[in-house]
Amino acid sequence: MxxxxxxxxxxxxxxxxxxGTFRDTDGIWAKFDWQRLATPEGFRDDPSEVHAFYNARRQGLRGAAxxxxxxxxxxxxxxxxxxxxxxxxxxxxxxxxxxxxxxxxxxxxxGELLRSRCAACGDLRDCDGDLSITMSCGACGREGQLRPHVVWFGEIxxxxxxxxxxxxxxxxxxxxxxxxxxxxxxxxxxxxxxxxxxxxxxxxxxxxxxxxxxxxxxxxxxxxxxxxxxxxxxxxxx
CATH class of the missing domain: 3.40.50.1220 (TPP-binding domain)
Structure with a gap:
């Protein structure tokens, strides 16, 4: 065999x-509210806050080896x-x-932190910089639809x-x-x-x-x- x-x-x-780890007593979800930052509902309610969280993580990743x-x-x-x-x-x-x-x-x-996904058309792109609600999708052109290409709670x-x-x-x-x-x-x-x-x-x-x-x-x-x-x-x- x-x-x-x-x-x-x-x-x-x-x-x-x-x-950072996620579920340890001093992990990420002990310091941040995953319901606001890692769910489709949180992104719908305050996309700027979600972007700020993942932009900071992306910045931290650039300094890691x-x-x-x-x-x-x-x-x-x-x-x-x-x-x-x-x-x-x-x-x-x-x-x-x-x-x-x-x-x-x-x-x-x-998913992958260094990629973005369009919530409207599904287009995937490499992304090593910050995301914001003012950015437009490079494929469909819609504004405010870009999100981190990460799997949030409740997603498959x-x-x-x-x-x-x-x-x-x-x-x-x-x-x-x-x-x-x-x-x-x-x-x-x-x-x-x-x-x-x-x-x-x-x-x-x-x-x-x-x-x-x-x-x-x-x-x-x-x-x-x-x-x-x-x-x-x-x-x-x-």
């Missing part, structure tokens, strides 16, 4: 790059594929640190058909730096395990779906992820 590795990453992977965990996952991808395996990295993160580290086989299930994550097609085929599954509290991603480990995959949880501590994993490794991502990647490659292809 061809080794098939599916990895899910969350904000814990980028925390050591200086980007990939860390050792991002680099290790990119190295793992290259070696895994070179050895004849199938590899997919699904991330809940909206930053671009995986790409900057060299990851290529990537699904951003919660991106790439779900592809992800659910990959899960039963996975021989190996790992969730890295994610709380296990956000659905549907919280159910991925159980789905992969049901199909026979070996499953790992790599996090600071046990997440809410920790029961679904056969292996657990706890600690900082920059320490645990590189070691796990090296060991997994050795055990799988040696």
């Amino acid at each position: 061809t080794p098939s590795l599916l990895i899910l990453t969350g904000s814990g992977v980028s925390a050591e790059s200086g980007l 990939p860390n050792a965990a991002h680099a290790a996952l990119a190295t793992l991808e290259a070696a895994w594929v070179r050895s004849g395996g199938e590899f997919t990295l699904v991330t809940q993160n909206i930053d671009d640190l995986h790409e900057r580290a060299g990851s290529e086989r990537l699904i951003h299930m919660h 994550p991106i790439g779900m058909d592809e992800i659910y097609a990959l899960l039963p085929q996975a021989t190996h599954f790992a969730a890295i730096g994610t709380s296990g509290a956000v659905w549907p991603a919280a159910g991925f480990a159980e789905e992969a395990g049901r199909a026979g995959a070996k499953t790992w949880e790599l996090s600071l501590d046990a997440g809410e779906s920790g029961h679904a994993f056969t292996h657990a490794i706890y600690g900082n991502a920059t320490e645990t992820v590189p070691a796990w990647c090296e060991r997994l490659l050795s055990e799988t292809f040696s």
